[in-house]
Amino acid sequence: MIEMKDVWKTYPNGVMAVNGISVYIKKGEFVYVVGPSGAGKSTFVKMMYREERPTRGEISINGSNLAEMKEKKVPYLRRNMGIVFQDFKLLPSMTVFENVAFAMEVIEASKANIRKRVMNVLDIVRLKNKARFMPHELSGGEQQRVSIARAIVNSPAVLIADEPTGNLDIETSWEIMHILEEINERGTTVVMATHNREIVNNMRKRVIAIEGGRISRDEIRGRYGYES
Amino acid sequence: MKARTGVRHMKEGGKNIVRNGWMTFASVSAVTVMLFVVGTFLLMILNINHFADSLESDVEVRVFIDRSAEASSQTALESSIHEISAVEEVEYIPREEGLETFIASLGDEGEYFETLREENPLNDVFVVQAAEPQQTELVAEEIEAMQHVEKTEYGQDIFEQLFAATDFVRIVGLVLILGLMFTAIFLIANTIKLTIIARKTEIQIMKLVGATNSFIRWPFFIEGLLLGVFGAAVPIIILSYGYTRFYEAIGEATGLEFFDFLPAGPLLVQTSLLLLAIGALVGVWGSIMSVRKFLRV
Incomplete structure (x- = not known):
């Protein structure tokens, strides 16, 4: 599914963010990526959706090699993955429905399809009754649920979440986690970078810990393992 | 590209034009001024060439x-x-x-x-x-x-003077036109850059959900095209009206056989089409210039 072989990333300014990571993530897995700030977590995640290109090594997702992927092919790679951010990245001038529908318009889905599918995913994140709301009328947790709905609306094989609970209180964070778990149970691979010790320790999944740009620990049903 | 997507791109492009009110106005004005000068010189040059031709034929x-x-x-x-x-x-x-x-x-x-x-x-x-x-x-x-x-x-004297005048008009016209053209392109590029900056998050999200570059580029392309075409409309109307009136007036007033001006009809159709084409070209050029940089996400 997702495979990295001896991946290195050095930024043009000389920062060595990732130094020889090899990892294999199976289809349908739920993986936490943990580690202190500046350890290379973010770079690790960004390389998965080809926001960053590795300096050396191989990354393959569903059999296509990202390191050598042509710029033109990148959009098609991303159509097969959903991405969720700490700051939601919703479009403030669009309603909840439009925000989610946007991801389908971009890939030129039909109107009828869009309607059906958007209402369907809004149901999964339990926001069907707020489809006509604007983002600023929603709480942080609700906004994050909209962004999750947008990420899964095109039924991606992989969901990548970069600190999805970073801006939320603990109770709301659990709401988000339950939704992510549900999505994972429907067969989507979930890779989630996080700082949230309580979640990692209580909802036990595979944990990949990154320190100094290397994998320091990779445990099935692992724990957070850092003082934070 | 599907037809529905085409409609979407046009709507988006149109929306941007309304959204950037003043900058739209500035760049449309720049195109207008540029094309007005281009059109005026064009009419002058074509007529001078025509005089030269008719002179030549009865020397x-x-x-x-x-x-x-x-x-x-x-x-x-x-x-x-x-x-x-x-x-x-x-x-x-x-x-x-x-x-x-x-x-x-x-x-x-x-x-x-x-x-x-x-x-x-x-x-x-x-x-x-x-x-x-x-x-x-x-x-x-x-x-x-x-x-x-x-x-x-x-008629060597008249000839030489006429050719000197044509060359002068051509050179001055060319310099003016090029200068104004770059101003117009620059202004359009800037207007569209503003739209892009305002829509940076949107573009970023589009890229993350798998939009192709051409999908993102289309609305800006259309915006540029519209700016250029709108800019062409005013000079086309003014020059057409002005030249027709001028032609009518001059036709009655002069009996000078050297200076028979070109008839308005076909000349104006050609000139208008050319101005429209230049406007569109300048608009598209401006938009491509500004979008290119922003797509490397």
């Missing part, structure tokens, strides 16, 4: 015969002129006839010159027509070298 060489030449030498001269292969026609105008025409052309004031009949100062003249207007100069030089020829005259 003739006037050969002034030495006053001391006798009738037999004149006949000899005429036959040697005929021998030049580029010569098509030779007409003989005796000095008495020349004076007659001259006096007649002055109308009432001609009577002051009646005294000249006693001692005619004019020469006998051959009017020589070359087969091709381009050969006029050659023919004139050849005849000039013959015996009993005092001098030859053809």
